[in-house]
Amino acid sequence: MIGERLRMLRLSRALSLEALAVEMGGMVTKQALSKYERGKATPSPVVLVKLAAALGVKAVYLMSRPRVNVEFVAYRIRMRLPKKEQARIEAVLAEALEDRVRLQELVGQRDGSVIPMRKLRAEGTQDVENAAEELRAQWKLGVGPIGSVVATLEEHFVCVLQMDAADRFDGVSAVAYDDERNVKAAAVLTRSGIPGERQRLNLVHELGHLVLDVPQDGDEEKAAFRFGGAFLAPADRLFQEVGRKRAFIPLDEVLLLKKQLGMSVQALLYRLRDLGVITESYYRQWCIDINRLGWKRNEPLELPSEEPSWQRRNVLRLLAEGVLSADEAARMLRKGPVSLRGPQGAAPGISGLAERRAFMKLPLETRRQVLREQAEMLAGEYERDREREDIQGGDIVEY
Secondary structure, eight states: OHHHHHHHHHHHTTOOHHHHHHHTTTSSOHHHHHHHHTTSOOOOHHHHHHHHHHHTSOHHHHHSOOSSEEEEEEEEESSOOOHHHHHHHHHHHHHHHHHHHHHHHHTTOOOOTTSOTTTEEOSSHHHHHHHHHHHHHHTTOOSSOOSOHHHHHHHTTEEEEEEOOOTTEEEEEEEEEOTTOOEEEEEEEEETTSOHHHHHHHHHHHHHHHHEEOOTTSOHHHHHHHHHHHHHSOHHHHHHHHOSOOSOOOHHHHHHHHHHHTOOHHHHHHHHHHTTSSOHHHHHHHHHHHHHTTTTTSOSSOOOOOOOOHHHHHHHHHHHTTSSOHHHHHHHTTTSOOOOOOGGGOSSOOOSHHHHHHHHTSOHHHHHHHHHHHHHHHHHHTTOOTTOOOOOOOOOOOO
16 A cells, blocks of 8 residues: 555656655665565655655555545547656546545535536537537536636536646546545646647546547547537537628637637637538638648737636635644645635735634745745735736647
8 A cells, every 4th residue: 555655646746766765865775665666565664754754745644545546538649658757647646636535525525426427428420519518508507608617627526737748748637436436526637838728628628538428439539629619619609609601700700709708719710610610621721821820829819827726725725624734735735835815815814813823833834935925926916917807718739
C-alpha cells in the first residue's frame, strides 16, 4: 500500500527517485526508494515520516488505502507522450479524484450518478447530437449558451484540472469508482496556458469521452468532437440564430455568435458545416482566409481561460469549519497557498475569529504566502477594469 501511494505522490509532484532522495537530505538512496515503491522493502518509521514530509503529506496518508478506483478514459495527443509524462498525468488525476471524492463526502455530496458514464448511445452522427441534447436536459441546462463550462462540470461531479504539459498534449479524462463500481466522480484535464476558447472545447470534448457509448468499430475522437460542438451550440439554437441555409456569413456576424455562444470563429464554422448550414466549399474558403490572416491559433477576440474553483472553495469552507486540518488543506491546495479572504477582498481576510484561528494553524511559510497573495491582490484591485465583460469561448482542435 505504501508503495502505491509513494509512487503516485512522487509522480504527481514531478519528482524522480533521485530528486526525492535529495529532498530527504540523502537519508535514503534512490535504489531504496525504488524498492519501497515496488513493495520489495518497507521504510522504517523514521524514514516514513521524513518521506511523507518531503512529499507534503502526513505519514498516515502514505499508509492509507486509496478511497476510490481510478480508470483513465481517453488521451488526446498529436504525438505519443513519453511514458514518464503519461505517468505524471495519471498520478495527478488519481490524487485529484481521490481528494474530490473525499470533499464531496464531507459536504454531503455522495452520489456521482449524474454522470451517465458511457451510457449515451453514439452509433451515428444523429445519436451524438441526441446525446448532447439529452445530457443538457438531464443537467437542466436548457438550450441557451453555457456561461461557464468549468462551473457546469464542477457542479455535476466532474473535477476540472489544468497542468503544465508538453504542447502535444491536449487532454485526458478519468472516472472514480467505489468498490461496488458506483461512479463517485470524474475528472477532465487540459493543458494550462491555452486560450479560453480552446480550453472550453477541450473540456466538453473530454466530457464526450466520459459519457458516450461508442461502438468498438466507431471513431471515438470524431464522436467526442461532434459531441463537444453540439453541447456548446445545440442545433436548434444555432438554426434559430443563423437559419438553416446560408450562402454568405460576414465576419462581424460570426464574431457576435462567438461572444453569444462561447465558441471560436473556427469552431462555429466547423459546426455550421457539420449541420449543413454552409457548404463544404464555403467552409474551405473560410479556412483559406483564416490561414491567410494567421488566425489558426490566434484569432480575434481571444478569450480568457476559465478557472476551476470548486475544490478551493470547499477546502476553505471545511478548513474554516474545523473539518479539515491545516495540513490536509495545504496538501489539497498545494498548487496555491491557502487563502482566507474576507468580504471585498480585505487583506489578509482573517477578520473573523474562526478565520483567524484557521489561519494561525497554517505553517509559517504558508501564512507568509497568504499575506503576499493578498497584498498582490489588493494592488491589482486599483488597476482592474471592473466594467470588462467576462465572455467565454472555444477553439477548434485539429486531429
